[in-house]
Amino acid sequence: MLKDKTVVIGVSGGIAVYKCLDVISRLRKLGVNVNVIMTKSATEFVAPLSFQSLSQNYVVCDMFEDPKTWDVEHISLAKKADVFLIAPATANVIGKIANGIADDMLTTTVMATKGKVLIAPAMNTNMYENPIVQRNISILKELGYNFVEPESGRLACGDTGKGKLATPETIVNEVVNLLTQNQDLKGNNIIVTAGPTMESIDPMRFISNRSTGKMGYSIAAQAIKRGAEVTLISGPTNLTPPQNLKKLIRIESAEDMYNAVLNNMDENQVIIKSAAVADYKPKNYSDKKIKKTDDDLSIELDRNKDIAYEIGKIKKDKILVGFAAETNDLTENAKGKVQKKNLDFIVANDLTKEGAGFGVDTNIVKIIDKEGHITEYPKMTKDEVANVILDKVNELIKK
Structure with missing residues (x-):
């Protein structure tokens, strides 16, 4: 051999x-x-x-x-x-x-x-x-x-x-x-979204979240090692992108990410939505810095597009993987998202658990498929979790 x-x-x-x-x-x-x-x-x-x-x-x-x-x-x-x-x-x-x-x-x-x-x-x-x-x-x-x-x-x-x-x-x-590393994903094209999005309030301020992008970058890196051609669509992070990406697309807003996924859908068979996309954005953007006054400030918010939901409506035979980061009712919320967004499966994690969630090198996840089957995993490195996800993707590719 x-x-x-x-x-x-x-x-x-x-x-x-x-x-x-x-x-x-x-x-x-x-x-x-x-x-x-x-x-x-x-x-x-x-x-x-x-x-x-x-x-x-x-x-x-x-x-x-x-x-x-x-x-x-x-x-x-x-x-x-x-x-x-x-x-x-x-x-x-x-x-x-x-x-x-x-x-x-x-x-x-x-x-x-x-x-x-x-x-x-x-x-x-x-x-x-x-x-x-x-x-x-x-x-x-x-x-x-x-x-x-x-x-x-x-x-x-x-x-x-x-x-x-x-x-x-x-x-x-x-x-x-x-x-002898497995090249089981060779010949497959995969989109991975990673990191947070930034929704601008004015030239200095924005709304974002605590996502570091580590999970998405791990998925991209492991998919490359397994032979896949990977397009990484990344919000703002401090991470160095993995080597040998097919394409790296840097975005800021949820709208940017939606457009990037949409524009690259046709050439990819798998879409893994691990990014933490902002649910809301300021209704009105100020092109000048909002000055501090003696009064309180109220910012009206509009809903962003739910990217996974929009892609789920048009995905046809593509494999769509979602993520659910929750602080309560994890399983119920994740199950609901699988059905609503037409996901093939969802990766759910409880942000309140030590060693899970944003900013750490480990994660504790459950995978829930469209039939409602739940597989729970112990605390693993994000690279290990990435390979669990990719194993599941590979099973679906072979069906």
Whole structure:
């Protein structure tokens, strides 16, 4: 199953370099073709010849060394990679990749790859916990890069804490998972809506809600990993969009979102409405800032279009998934929305539960289908919830 797969391993400078020899050995025994790129610092710990002997491919260390083939080296390796593994990944390499710096063969090649990237950090505990390093890791995770978390234990410097390179067995298992990752949504086009909408009162003020967009962005990212072509329609968020989107449409108002969904319906088979769309908007917009006075201010509100309801009326054979974020009567309210909006199923969550709702990395959901069947799930990460939703979508596609 793995004999036609290629893993490019980028080895950066750290005491854990020697563990990568075991990683290569294990991958080769599984039939995986392995190419190795080493930074100059990495060669100070282990000689390139050791990696070359185990991988049975020449090792690239210098962008300007004499080429072994007539291919442009970094582009050739980037194209070969089904998975690009960086192990050990130092704070320096993580920082470069997160900030778009490509100044050696490793960082240049990973910048050019379309393969799945897996990063295995290894460094001193204080370095790993440094806010700058954590910010860089968060940026890469939001961009769709995969990570093998470092382990806790005694480090080479004598400190004890989190920062040890994951075991070769763990790393290889993660690589194999990525190599064999399900592409069950390949050939399907999916719209995902995410984030809040903003309804302007005047040039300075607006009505919005607490949605961060995390759930929708997770759905989009996981759908891409499973082979789908994804159009992400996003309200204002601070999130970095996932890599390899078919289309990213940024909107502000509920009207903007309605038009964006409508304009992209024809080319998509699935619409997942995870955005938190404002139900109301100011009836009258003031093009000048409303000045404060000694009197109270009243703002009259009009109803916005219910996007899921409007799409439900014209969806025909398309799959339409809704969301219900409630603080009371969750099941009853969600069931009513399934019928009213002609949804194929709804994802319901109780905002009062710890670990559910806006601004957190987890969620606790129920899925209710049009026949009224209810499936409850425990607290999971939003990526896990995303895959539960996509599993359900895939079942409907196959019917």
